[in-house]
Amino acid sequence: xxxxxxxxxxxxxxxxxxxxxxxxxxxxxxxxxxxxxxxxxxxxxxxxxxxxxxxxxxxxxxxxxxxxxxxxxxxxxxxxxxxxxxxxxxxxxxxxxxxxxxxxxxxxxxxxxxxxxxxxxxxxxxxxxxxxxxxxxxxxxxxxxxxxxxxxxxxxxxxxxxxxxxxxxxxxxxxxxxxxxxxxxxxxxxxxxxxxxxxxxxxxxxxxxxxxxxxxxxxxxxxxxxxxxxxxxxxxxxxxxxxxxxxxxxxxxxxxxxxxxxxxxxxxxxxxxxxxxxxxxxxxxxxxxxxxxxxxxxxxxxxxxxxxxxxxxxxxxxxxxxxxxxxxxxxxxxxxxxxxxxxxxxxxxxxxxxxxxxxxxxxxxxxxxxxxxxxxxxxxxxxxxxxxxxxxxxxxxxxxxxxxxxxxxxxxxxxxxxxxxxxxxxxxxxxxxxxxxxxxxxxxxxxxxxxxxxxxxxxxxxxxxxxxxxxxxxxxxxxxxxxxx
Amino acid sequence: xxxxxxxxxxxxxxxxxxxxxxxxxxxxxxxxxxxxxxxxxxxxxxxxxxxxxxxxxxxxxxxxxxxxxxxxxxxxxxxxxxxxxxxxxxxxxxxxxxxxxxxxxxxxxxxxxxxxxxxxxxxxxxxxxxxxxxxxxxxxxxxxxxxxxxxxxxxxxxxxxxxxxxxxxxxxxxxxxxxxxxxxxxxxxxxxxxxxxxxxxxxxxxxxxxxxxxxxxxxxxxxxxxxxxxxxxxxxxxxxxxxxxxxxxxxxxxxxxxxxxxxxxxxxxxxxxxxxxxxxxxxxxxxxxxxxxxxxxxxxxxxxxxxxxxxxxxxxxxxxxxxxxxxxxxxxxxxxxxxxxxxxxxxxxxxxxxxxxxxxxxxxxxxxxxxxxxxxxxxxxxxxxxxxxxxxxxxxxxxxxxxxxxxxxxxxxxxxxxxxxxxxxxxxxxxxxxxxxxxxxxxxxxxxxxxxxxxxxxxxxxxxxxxxxxxxxxxxxxxxxxxxxx
Ligand SMILES: [Zn+2]
Numbered sequence: 001x002x003x004x005x006x007x008x009x010x011x012x013x014x015x016x017x018x019x020x021x022x023x024x025x026x027x028x029x030x031x032x033x034x035x036x037x038x039x040x041x042x043x044x045x046x047x048x049x050x051x052x053x054x055x056x057x058x059x060x061x062x063x064x065x066x067x068x069x070x071x072x073x074x075x076x077x078x079x080x081x082x083x084x085x086x087x088x089x090x091x092x093x094x095x096x097x098x099x100x101x102x103x104x105x106x107x108x109x110x111x112x113x114x115x116x117x118x119x120x121x122x123x124x125x126x127x128x129x130x131x132x133x134x135x136x137x138x139x140x141x142x143x144x145x146x147x148x149x150x151x152x153x154x155x156x157x158x159x160x161x162x163x164x165x166x167x168x169x170x171x172x173x174x175x176x177x178x179x180x181x182x183x184x185x186x187x188x189x190x191x192x193x194x195x196x197x198x199x200x201x202x203x204x205x206x207x208x209x210x211x212x213x214x215x216x217x218x219x220x221x222x223x224x225x226x227x228x229x230x231x232x233x234x235x236x237x238x239x240x241x242x243x244x245x246x247x248x249x250x251x252x253x254x255x256x257x258x259x260x261x262x263x264x265x266x267x268x269x270x271x272x273x274x275x276x277x278x279x280x281x282x283x284x285x286x287x288x289x290x291x292x293x294x295x296x297x298x299x300x301x302x303x304x305x306x307x308x309x310x311x312x313x314x315x316x317x318x319x320x321x322x323x324x325x326x327x328x329x330x331x332x333x334x335x336x337x338x339x340x341x342x343x344x345x346x347x348x349x350x351x352x353x354x355x356x357x358x359x360x361x362x363x364x365x366x367x368x369x370x371x372x373x374x375x376x377x378x379x380x381x382x383x384x385x386x387x388x389x390x391x392x393x394x395x396x397x398x399x400x401x402x403x404x405x406x407x408x409x410x411x412x413x414x415x416x417x418x419x420x421x422x423x424x425x426x427x428x429x430x431x432x433x434x435x436x437x438x439x440x441x442x443x444x445x446x447x448x449x450x451x452x453x454x455x456x457x458x459x460x461x462x463x464x465x466x467x468x469x470x471x472x473x474x475x476x477x478x479x480x481x482x483x484x485x
Numbered sequence: 486x487x488x489x490x491x492x493x494x495x496x497x498x499x500x501x502x503x504x505x506x507x508x509x510x511x512x513x514x515x516x517x518x519x520x521x522x523x524x525x526x527x528x529x530x531x532x533x534x535x536x537x538x539x540x541x542x543x544x545x546x547x548x549x550x551x552x553x554x555x556x557x558x559x560x561x562x563x564x565x566x567x568x569x570x571x572x573x574x575x576x577x578x579x580x581x582x583x584x585x586x587x588x589x590x591x592x593x594x595x596x597x598x599x600x601x602x603x604x605x606x607x608x609x610x611x612x613x614x615x616x617x618x619x620x621x622x623x624x625x626x627x628x629x630x631x632x633x634x635x636x637x638x639x640x641x642x643x644x645x646x647x648x649x650x651x652x653x654x655x656x657x658x659x660x661x662x663x664x665x666x667x668x669x670x671x672x673x674x675x676x677x678x679x680x681x682x683x684x685x686x687x688x689x690x691x692x693x694x695x696x697x698x699x700x701x702x703x704x705x706x707x708x709x710x711x712x713x714x715x716x717x718x719x720x721x722x723x724x725x726x727x728x729x730x731x732x733x734x735x736x737x738x739x740x741x742x743x744x745x746x747x748x749x750x751x752x753x754x755x756x757x758x759x760x761x762x763x764x765x766x767x768x769x770x771x772x773x774x775x776x777x778x779x780x781x782x783x784x785x786x787x788x789x790x791x792x793x794x795x796x797x798x799x800x801x802x803x804x805x806x807x808x809x810x811x812x813x814x815x816x817x818x819x820x821x822x823x824x825x826x827x828x829x830x831x832x833x834x835x836x837x838x839x840x841x842x843x844x845x846x847x848x849x850x851x852x853x854x855x856x857x858x859x860x861x862x863x864x865x866x867x868x869x870x871x872x873x874x875x876x877x878x879x880x881x882x883x884x885x886x887x888x889x890x891x892x893x894x895x896x897x898x899x900x901x902x903x904x905x906x907x908x909x910x911x912x913x914x915x916x917x918x919x920x921x922x923x924x925x926x927x928x929x930x931x932x933x934x935x936x937x938x939x940x941x942x943x944x945x946x947x948x949x950x951x952x953x954x955x956x957x958x959x960x961x962x963x964x965x966x967x968x969x970x971x
Contacts (some may be wrong), residue, residue: 039581043802045569045682046561046583048715078798080845089801151806217917280845282854285687285795287716 002212003244007169007205007236009178013161013192014138014200015058019139020157022049022092026253029198033152041157043087048286051076055159056099056290058191059135059302062161063100065189065307068133070297071278074099076135080280085140087156095281098134099292105165105185106309110327111177113233122175129166136160136476155199161192167206172236179229184308187332196228207236208253209243218243219253223260223267235260239267250332256431311336319349328357338375346379347386353379359399359461377402381409388469394418420469424476427468431476434459435484445481453477488513489643492588492960493552493700500545500552507540507551511595514553518597518644524625524966527639529558529616530566531598539595547593548707552590555645557636558599558616559606560691561680562586563597569682570614571604573803575810583680584692584715585649585708592707592929596880597645602637603798604831606684608632609659609903612894613833620890621664621927622963627887630903636694637664641930642962647704648694653684654788655882655907657692658919662882662932665921665961667949668694669701670907672939673914674719676705678710683799685792688911696960698920698949702726705942715867724943733947735771740948741875742773745781746906752885758923758931759881762952769955774875774915778867783860784909785901790844790857791912797841800961803829804915836897865913870937877945880906882919882932910936918945930965 009047019026021039039047056074063070077095110248112122138160140153163182169175183194183201194201208220223239226232238260243253258267290296306314308330315336316326329336339356343349355378360371381398384390390398390413398418405412412418421427434456435442444452453474460473488510499505514535522528536553545551556562559569561579563586568574582590589596600831603613611619611634619634621627622642629638633650637660640648650657652670661668669692676691683689693704709723742763747756767773805811805825812824830838844853871878883903893900910917915938922933933952937945952958 042807043575044561044580044808045567045577045802046559046579046678046680047581047678048717050714050716080798080801082801082804082819084806084818087802087807088798089804090798278847280798280842280847280850282794282798282845283848285685285717286683 001196001248003209003247004212004234005170005207005209005240006167007165007171007175007207009165009169009175009206009232010177010204011163011165011182012202013163013186013194015055015159016190016192017052017054017058017159017475019052021052021055021135021147022157025156025157028154031154033150034154036154037156041087042153047478049284051093051287052159053296056292057296057299057303059099059133059161060292060296061189062186062191063103063133064300064304065185066100066103066105068100068130069105070292071097071102072291072293074098075294076284076287076290077281078284081277083139085142085151085156087140087153089140091137092233092287093136094134098132099110099290103129103130103133104128105182106176107174107177107181108327110324110331111180111184112173113176113230113254116173116176117174121171122177126168126174128168128174131164133161133163136162165404172233172240175236176229176233178196178230179203181308183229184331187307188308189303190305195404199227202227203232205232205236207239207243209240209247218247219255221253221256221258223258231260231262234262234265235267235423238265242267275289301481305333315339319343319353321350321353325350325357327351328361329353334370338371342375342378343388344379345376346382348382351382351385352378355395355399360403363400363403373376373402373406377408384409384413388422388471389413389420389468390418391420391466393466405477418467420465421467422469422472424472427472427476430460430468431473431480434463434477435480442481442484446484453481487517489517489729489961490960491646492696493549493647493703493720493765494697496552497550500550503545504718507545507595508537509542510551511536511540511553511597514597514644514646515701520777521644522643524620525622525638525642525644526617526619527600527629527635527642527644528555528598528633529568529601529614532565532596536595536597543593543595545593547591548612548703549589550593551595552593553595553597553646555597555600555648556586557633557648557650558602559651559682559684560649560711561682562596562599566599567682568599568616568937569605569915570602570616571803571829571831571834572615573809573826574795577601577809581680584712586680588710589706594707600633600639600645600650602635603632604834605682605796606632606653606656606689607796607833607837607838608656608902610888610890610894611635612673612890613831615831618890621887623665624887624927625966627889627929628663630663630883630887631692632656632660633668634660634663636808637661637666637668639693640664640666640696642965643960643962645732646696647690647700649708650694651684651691652907652911653688653792654911655904657694658882658907658917658932658934659904661694661919662921662930662934663887665924665963666696667698667701667921667929668692668919669705669942669946670910671709671918671942673767673829674717675721675909675916675940675942676708677710677715677718679712683795685795686799687795688788688792690911694781696951697958698918698946699727699730701918702730702946702950705946711815719807723938726943726946729943730947730950733944733951735766735769735948735951737772738770739772739774739777739875740766741871741878743776743778743781743871743880745778746880748895750884751881752925754925755881755885755931756784757885759933762933763879764924765952765956766948769951776871776874776878778864778871778909780860780863780867781909782962784864784912785905787857787860787864788908788912789840789901790853791861792839793841794845794854795841797838797845799960800830800834800838805829807916833897861912864909868909868913868915875940878936880934880936882934886925886931906934915939916942918947919948921958922952
C-alpha cells in the first residue's frame with residue numbers, strides 16, 4: 001500500500017525589535033543570565049504590559065508581504081498554563097483575533113534542498129496557504145544541572161510572531177522549501193534575521209499519513225521546537241516513515257507531542273504524563289484593543305521592500321539573466337543589491353552575474369554575510385575580459401585573489417604580470433620562433449592539413465604561459481604560414 | 486486639638502506657614518499610632534525610621550509636602566514588603582515603586598507604612614488577612630469593612646491623615662462607610678494601576694481614603710493622570726479637583742435616586758439616614774428624581790464571574806518559583822506548584838481562583854464569562870442613560886452598618902452582599918464617593934454613596950464637599966476600646 005503525508009507548520013519568528021514586546025528591556029542574545037529583565041518581563045506583582053508598537057508594525061508588514069488580510073482590530077489574550085519559564089504563568093498571545101489572516105508562501109525550485117531541485121515536484125510552483133499570523137511573547141529558558149535547575153528570563157517577553165500554515169505541505173522537501181522561501185521574505189522585509197542558531201526561527205510540525213486513495217487522514221503527531229530547516233526535513237522524513245511503518249504492522253498512531261533528537265536521528269515522545277490542555281484563553285484586561293487602521297498599517301506599508309519574486313523578474317528582464325541566475329541573486333537581497341551596483345558599470349552584465357554566482361559564491365565562506373570587496377572590482381574584471389585584456393581562465397583565478405587579497409583586478413594583473421599579451425611586436429617574434437621550432441607542423445599545414453596550426457599555436461601559448469591573445473596569435477600565424485608561399 | 490486630628494488641608498496650611506515641621510507632624514502621628522494601633526491593628530508594616538528621614542528633607546511647598554500617608558499593602562513601594570496580606574508573599578520586598586507612589590513622592594508625601602487588607606483585596610471585612618484582624622475603631626468587636634479595611638480604620642482612628650486603598654467592587658467605599666471616613670473610587674483609567682498588585686484588572690482602581698472630601702480631592706489631584714506604563718490609563722486632563730470644590734451650586738441640579746438601591750433587606754436606620762441626606766440636598770436646591778437602573782440585580786453575579794476569572798489568571802504568578810514563600814516538601818514540579826499555593830493562599834482566595842478557573846474553562850466560557858461581559862455592557866448602558874437626566878446618583882454605600890467579627894465569615898454569599906451597592910460602579914467604570922451621613926443608635930457610621938458619570942469626579946466631590954460644609958462636618962474621634970475583645 002502506498003501512503004501519503006500531510007504536513008502543517010507553526011513557525012515562531014523572533015522579531016527584529018530593539019526592545020521586548022511589553023517592556024523596555026533590550027533584546028540581546030548571549031547576555032549574562034537575568035541581566036536583561038525588569039518587573040514587567042519578570043511578571044512581578046503589579047507590573048503591567050505596554051505593547052511595543054514596532055512589533056505590531058513588523059507583524060502587519062509580514063502579513064502584507066505574504067498577502068494576508070490585516071484585521072482592523074487586534075487584541076491580546078491570556079493563554080493560561082503553568083510553566084516555570086513563564087513569569088506570569090500565562091502567556092500573552094492572540095487567540096481569536098490575530099493581526100493577520102490568510103496569505104500564502106510561494107515555493108520555487110531553488111528553495112528546495114539541492115538534491116531535490118531536479119524533482120518535478122520542485123518545479124510545480126506550489127503555493128502554501130497560511131491560516132494566520134499573530135504576535136505573542138516568548139518565555140524564558142530553563143537550565144538543568146545535576147541537582148538543581150536555573151532559569152534565565154532574558155528571553156522572556158521577546159516578541160515572537162507565529163505563522164501558522166494550512167496543512168498544504170505534502171513532503172519533507174516541501175516543508176524545507178516552505179521554510180526557505182518564508183525565511184527569505186522575512187529577511188527581505190528586515191522583519192527578522194531568522195538566525196536559527198540564535199533561536200530566532202523555531203518551528204513545530206504537525207504530520208499525519210494516510211493510504212493514497214483513502215479519504216480520512218490518520219492521527220496527527222506534533223514535533224515541537226525544531227531549530228533548523230534541515231532538522232525539519234530529517235525529522236519529517238523519519239516521522240512519516242515511522243507512522244507508515246506502524247500502520248503497516250497493524251499498529252495505531254497515538255496523538256502525541258514529540259521531540260526530535262538530531263544526534264540519534266529519531267523522534268521521541270515529549271512527556272510521559274498526559275495533561276489535558278485547557279488554556280482558558282480570555283482577553284487580557286491589561287491591554288487595549290489594537291486599532292491597526294491608520295498609522296500602524298501606513299508604517300507597515302512604508303517598510304515593504306521589493307519582494308523576492310518581483311526582484312527575480314526585474315533582474316532577469318533588465319539584465320538579461322537566466323531565471324536561474326536571477327533566482328540565485330534574488331535569494332539574498334544583499335547579493336542582489338551588490339550585483340546591481342557591479343553591473344551598473346560593466347559592459348557585460350551577464351558575465352558579472354556569472355562571476356558572482358559561479359566563481360565568487362563557490363569560494364565564499366558561509367559565515368561571510370557581506371562581500372568584502374567593492375562591487376566595482378567585478379565590473380572592472382568583466383570589462384577586462386570584454387576588452388580582451390584577460391581570458392576567462394585567468395579571470396576566474398583573479399576572482400579568488402580579489403577576495404583573499406582585497407585588491408582590484410587591474411592591480412592584480414599588474415602585480416602578477418598576468419593579462420593577455422596583445423603587443424604585435426612581442427607576439428610576432430614568438431610566432432616566428434614557433435614556426436622555426438615546429439617544422440613538421442609547418443609542413444603538415446602547408447600540405448593542406450590546416451588543423452596543424454593548433455600545434456604551433458600551442459607552442460606560443462605554452463611559451464607565454466597562456467597569456468598570449470589567442471585571436472591575435474591565430475591571425476599572425478596564418479599570415480606568416482601563408483606568406484611562406 | 487491634638488495634632489493627629491488635623492486634616493490634610495489644615496496641615497498643609499500650618500506646614501507652609503512653618504508653624505509645624507514635617508518631623509513634628511510625623512512624630513505626632515507615630516505616637517498616636519503607638520497608642521492606638523494595639524487595639525486596631527490597621528497596619529501590617531510601619532517604617533518609623535524611613536518616615537522621619539524623609540520628613541527631615543521634604544519640601545513643604547510641594548502639593549503634599551510633609552504630609553504622612555498610609556498605603557494599602559497591595560501597592561508596591563520600593564524596598565518595602567508588599568504582602569497583600571498573604572502568606573504567599575512572605576519575605577517579598579518590592580524592587581520598584583508603583584506609579585502612584587512615584588507621584589506621591591514627587592508631591593512631597595511621607596510614607597508611613599502598609600495598611601492591612603483582605604488577602605489580595607478579596608473580601609469585605611479585612612478578616613481574610615494573613616496578618617491578623619483589623620478592628621473597627623467605632624466598635625472593636627466589629628469589622629472595619631474591606632478590603633481596604635486597614636486604610637479606612639487607620640484614617641478613622643486618626644492613625645493616618647490619609648491613605649490609599651484599592652477598589653475592585655467597593656473596597657474603598659464600603660470600609661469608608663463602615664469606619665465613618667471618606668472614600669473615593671475614581672473613574673477606571675483615571676489613576677494608574679502600575680504597581681498595584683492586580684485582583685481584577687478591568688475593575689481595580691486606586692483611590693484615596695481621607696477624613697474630609699476636601700482632602701480626597703487633594704489626594705486625587707496628585708495621584709491621577711495618564712501613565713504610559715498602564716495601557717488602560719486614559720489620556721484625560723486632570724482637573725484641579727481641590728479648586729473646583731466650591732464652584733458647584735445645587736440650583737437646577739438633578740440628583741437621581743435609583744429605586745433598585747432601596748430594596749428590602751436594607752437596614753432601617755441606614756434607609757432613614759440616607760433619606761435625611763437626600764432631603765438635605767433637596768433643601769439646598771437640588772431636584773431629586775427617582776430613576777431606574779434595571780440591570781442592578783445582575784451586578785453581583787456578573788462581578789463574581791468577571792472578577793474571579795481575571796483573578797485566576799492574575800494570581801497564577803504566585804507559584805514560589807521566583808519570589809515569596811515556597812513549599813519545602815514536594816515530589817515533582819506539579820506537586821511543588823500545588824503545595825506552594827495550597828500553603829500560601831487563604832481559603833477565600835482559593836475559592837475565587839477555583840471559581841474563576843471554572844468560569845473560564847472550555848465548555849463554560851460562553852455560558853459564564855461571555856455572558857457576564859454582555860451584562861456588564863447593559864449595566865454600563867443603564868448608567869449612561871440615567872446620567873442623561875441627572876448629574877449624580879445618591880444611594881447607600883452599604884445596606885447595613887459594620888457587622889460583627891465572624892458574623893458573616895462562614896457564609897461567603899452573605900459576605901458578597903456587603904458590596905451590593907458599590908459593585909455596579911466598578912462594572913460601569915464610573916466614579917463613586919462614600920461620605921459619612923449619620924450614625925446608627927449603636928453608634929456605627931452610615932455611608933452615603935454619591936455616584937457620578939465617568940470623568941466627573943469634580944461633580945461628586947463638590948456634592949460631597951457641599952454636604953460636609955453645609956452640615957458643619959468635623960472628623961469625629963471614635964470611642965476606641967469601649968468594647969475591647971478579651
Ligand atoms: Zn523587561
